[in-house]
Amino acid sequence: MAECHPVGFQWVMEAKQRGARVIHIDPRFTRTSAVADAHVPIRVGSDIAFLGGIIKYVLDNELDFREYVVAYTNAATILREDFVDTEDLDGLFSGYDEESASYDGRSWQYAGHDQDASSDAEDEQSAGEHGAGHELGGRGARLEHSEVERDETLQHPRCVYQVLKRHYARYTPEVVEQVCGVPAAQFLEVCEAVTANSGRERTTSWVYSVGWTHHSTGVQYIRGAAIIQLLLGNMGRPGGGIMALRGHASIQGSTDIPTLFNLLPGYLPMPVAGEHDSLDDYISTIDRSGMKGFWSGAEAYTVSLLKSWYGDAAQPENDFCFDHLPKLTGDHGTYQTVLDQIDGKVEGYFLVGQNPAVGSAQAKLQRQGLANLKWLVVRDVNLIESATFWQDGPEIATGELRTEDIGTEVFFLPAATHVEKAGSFTQTQRMLQWRHQAVAPPGDARSELDFYFQLGKRIRERLAGSTDPKDRMLLDLTWDYPVDEHGEPDPVAVLAEINGSHLTGERAGQPLSGFTEMKADGSTSGGCWIYTGVYKDGINQAARRKPGREQNWVANQWGWAWPMDRRTLYNRASADPDGKPWSERKAYVWWDEDAQEWTGHDVPDFERDKPPSYRPPKGASGPEGLAGDDPFIMQADGKGWLYAPSGLLDGPMPAHYEPHESPVRNPLYTQQANPTRQVIKRQDNLSNPSAGEPGADVFPYVFTTYRLTEHHTAGGMSRWVPYLAELQPEMFVEVSPELAHERGLENLSYATIVTARTAIEARVLVTERITPLTVDGRVVHQVGLPYHWGVGSEAHVSGDSANDLLGLALDPNVHIQESKVGSCDVVPGRRPTGPALLRFVAEYRTRAGITVETGNTHLTPGSDRP
C-alpha cells in the first residue's frame, strides 16, 4: 500500500501511531513491510490456503463472533443434500462438467421447499456457457427462493457452519506452511493478532489490491477474506471491512458507472441478446418475484436510467427505449476483444488513458491486435507505446511485424490531465470527491468529457434524418449539456443527470434526494441509481470539504459516499440484533427506542423506521421481506454469505488451487489449478508446463509483477516526466542473494527472464527483500518484476515490459487475467536481439515440449470424477 498508495498510506501510519498493529503479507518485502509491525513473506498464488488456514483456526478455536455469526450470516442456513465438497471430490465441487469446464451450480443452493427445477435448468443453460460469468452482472446474489431453512444451534450437518468447518478441516498451520512457505509459528501469530483484534470491542480490517485479484482464482481470494470478516464480525462495523485499493484514481468510479462491457451503471447487468428481448424479461432476471432486498427496485432504477439517457423518447409504450440498449452476444471483455482484433473481427479501437502495448498482460498479443485494426484512436497525455508500436515496437525488431505491412491508421489526440479538468473521483470507500480545474490544458489537449460530447454531436449530425431503426439509439439520446466560454461541457450538469430528477408533478425538475424516490413509471430520471443523492437539493455534495476537526469522526460532510452518503456499508451490523451497539467503543449506528428510528454517527444503511423486532409477513418480498435484524440488505436473504449458494462460477467456497503456471504440485488436491479457469489455447498464447507435466523443470522459478512508487502503471504519466524517470530509470528484476548465487547473477548486471511467450532483459537487483521459500519440501525462488517500462523511443526512459512475459489465463467470473504469477527461467546476461530472440524462445519451447495443449488441461488427470 505504501508502494502504490503512499498518500492513502498516511492513514495507516496514523492508525499505527494510535496503536494499530500492521501486518503485511506479501511475497516481497516492500516499503509497506518496512514500516509494518510484521512482514509475512508468502508464495505468490497461495493466499487461499493462508486465508483458509485462518478460517480453520477461527472455527476450531470457536473464536467466531457467535452472536453476530448466528444472527447476521448464513451460517445457520441448511444446504441441499446433493451438495458435495472438494474434500470429497479431490478438488472439485459437485456439478462439474468436464466438457464445458464449468459447474452446474444447482446442488450448491440452499435447501428449500419451493424449488423451481425448470427455471434452474434454464439458468444453468446460459451460465454453463463458456465465459458466461459476465451475465451475472452485479446482481450475482440471486437465490432460487427466499424461504430458507435455518438451524441456529449450528449443529445440523448440512448447515453452512458445519459445511465450512469440514471444507477447511485440512487447512492446518502445517498445511499452510507446506503450501505458502510461511512457517506455522509465524502463521499462528497472524491468526492470534487477527482474532485478538476482533469482537465486540475491536475490529480488524483487510486491505488488498491487485495482488489478490489478478489470479485465475482472484474472486475467491476476496471471498476468503469475506468469510473471515463475517466470522469475526468485522463487516458493517467501524474499523472493519475489506478495502480494495484500486489501480489508480477513480477505478471505483469506472466500475460504478462502468467502462466494463457487462454492466450498466449502478451494477445493473447488461442485457443479453435472446434472453432479454423486453424490459420485462430483463427486470425479471434481476428482480425475481418473491426476492428480498433492495434489488427489487431494479425496475425503477432501470427505467430511470433509460429516462435519463433517452428523455422524452423513453415512454412506457416503447419499453422506455429498452430496445436501444446494445445486447450482449458473448464475452466482449478486453482480452476477447484483443483476440478478435488479431482474428480480424474488430476494425476500430479507442484507447483512453490506457497503454496496453505495455501495461496489459500478454502485451505481445495486445500489440499484434493493435497492428491488425483499420483505425486506432489514442487519447493520452504523452505519445505512448500503444500509439508508436508500429514504428519501434519489439515485433518490428524481431521482424514479426513490418511497419509497411501495418494498416492501422493511428489518431493521437492529446488529453487533459486530471488537474486540467473538473470532475469527480470515486475512491475505494465509494466516496466521491470533486476535483476543480487547477490550470487550463495546454495546446490542443482536451478533457474526455469534451471529447465524447463533441464526438456524439458529430455522429448525431451525420446520422440526422436517418430512418434506420438502429440509429435511434444515438439520435434519441439527450445530448444537450451546457458549455462554458471555451466550449467545455459543464461537469456539474453531468453530475446532476447522474443524480436524476423528478420529471412530472409538483416537484418536476427538482433533483432526487435518494434512490428510494425512483419510480418505474417514467416519472423520474437518474443515470446511476446508487449515485442518487450526490446532487441532493441542487448542491454538489461531492464538493463538500468541511475539515475533519469541525465535524464528527465519521466526517460525513466531506465529499459524498454512495449509497445515500453511507460511509460504512451494511452498518446495521454495528448494532446487535436488538439494535444496541455491540460495545460503547465500537458504537456506530443504533436503534433509538424513543424516536423509533435508526440513528448514529453515520447514515444508517437500513430503513430508518424499521425496528429491530420487525419480522416480515410470510411471502413478503423486496425490502419488506427483510427482517429488522437482516443487515445485509442487498443480499437476497439479508445475510452475509459465508457460503455463496449462487453468483460464483468456480465454487461456493474458496479452495486452494495452484496458479495456471506453477512449478509446485497442489499439495491439497489432485486437481492442480482452478478447473473452471478460462484458458485460451492458441499458438500465440502458449503456457509453460506446470508441476506434474513434462518440461516443468525448464521454468523452475516463480515471477510476480508489480508497481513502484516512482512510476505509474504502464508509465504514460511517469516515464515521460524526468523527475520521476530519474528515480527509477531502468527495468530491473529483484532476486534473492540465494538465487543470484544459484544462477550467477550479479547486482546491476543483466538477466534474461524467459517464458513460453518471450524473453525480456532487466538489470539485476540482488536484495534480501526477496526470500526463498520452502514449499512442500523444496525451495521455491520467486523473482519480482516491475512492469512500468516499454520499448519505444518517445519516453524519457524505456525498457522491456514485464507484461510481455505473461500469458492469458483468466478468472472465470470476471475475466481478470492471472498477471500476478507465472513460471519462468532466469539466466544471466542480456537477451538476444532481432530474430535471434525468436529462436532463443523457440529453443525453450522445444526443450519444454510446449504445444497449445500444454498447461491448458482443466481437469487434472487422476482427479476423481464427479
Next chain:
Amino acid sequence: MSNSLYGPLDPAPDAGWRDEQPRKGFFTDTSVCIGCKACEVACKEWNAVPEDGLLMLGSSYDNSGSLGASTWRHVKFVEQGGAATDVLNRTADSALLGDPTALGTTMAPLEVKAPVDLGMPTSGLPGRVDGAERTEFRWLMESDVCKHCTHAACLDVCPTGALFRTEFGTVVVQDDICNGCGYCVPACPFGVIDRRVGEVGIVKNAGVAQKCTLCYDRLGDGLQPACAQACPTQSIQYGDVDELRERAQARVDALHEQGVHDARLYGESTHDGIGGLGAFFLLLDEPEVYGLPPDPVVTTRDLPVMWKKAALAAATMLAGAVAAFAGRP
C-alpha cells in the same frame, strides 16, 4: 563574537538581522518515512532543479545517490540484513565511483557502512537454504537535506557573499552572485553543497554552487517548504526550530517507551560541533548507517585560533625583525 564560529547561538540576530523571524527548520522523523520520494520530486518541481542523470545505481531503491547541486532532497534506502548487504553496498559504491560525473555531480563516495549488529534476536527467515546467514532484516529510509547549520562553514568561507544567513536563520545561496569558486564544497561537513555540472548557458546555473534553500521564497509568503508539504506521512515536519526540538524529544521518548531503543535524535543539540542543526533527524540506528558523520564539527571551528596563531607568528617575526635591526646604528 567570541563564539560566532562555534558554540550555541541564534544565527539570524548573530548575522545582523534586526527583524529576525523565529528560526525555521526541519525535523525529519525517519521512523515514519515510507521512501516515496515525494519530497525529492516536490523540491525539484518548486525550485526548478534539473534532472540529475538516468543512472541505475543498484543501491536498493536509491537512484539519486547523494545530495548534490541537482538533488536537494535525497531519500536514502538502507537494507540491513546479513551477508547480502555487503555485496550490495560494494556494487553501489563502485557504481558511484566508477562514473561519478554521470550523476551530474562530482561527489564523495556514498558512505554505506557495513551493517551494525542490532542486538536483536536472530530468527532464521523461512526457507533458508543453508545455515542461518540471514538475520533480522530492516529497510531504513531517510530523507536527507541541507542541515542549515547554526555555524555554517559554507557561509563562513564564501568570499562573494553569495551564501547568506536569512532572517529565518537558514542558509541560502544567491545564484546570481556565486562565482563558482567552490570553497564552500569542501567546507561542508556533510557533503551537501556542490557546484552544478553542465554547460554554461545550456544547464541552468551551471558551475554555480547549489543546495536546499528551505524554500526561502515560500517562507516569506507563509508557506511551508515544498518537501514538507508533499510528505504524506509527516516524516518531514517544518516549523520553528525550538518547537520542533520539543516535538522531536517527545517523539523519541514515545518510541523508547514502545521499545524502539535505537531511536535517537541527530543534530538537535546546540552543544554539538555545529551548534545544532536547523534541519535535524530522528534516526533508528547509528548516524553512520545513514551515511551521516557521527560527530560533525564545523570545519571553520579552529579558524579564530588559527588566525590568532598566525597573528602571533606574524607579530613574533615582526618583533624578531625589529629586534634584529634594533641596536644597529
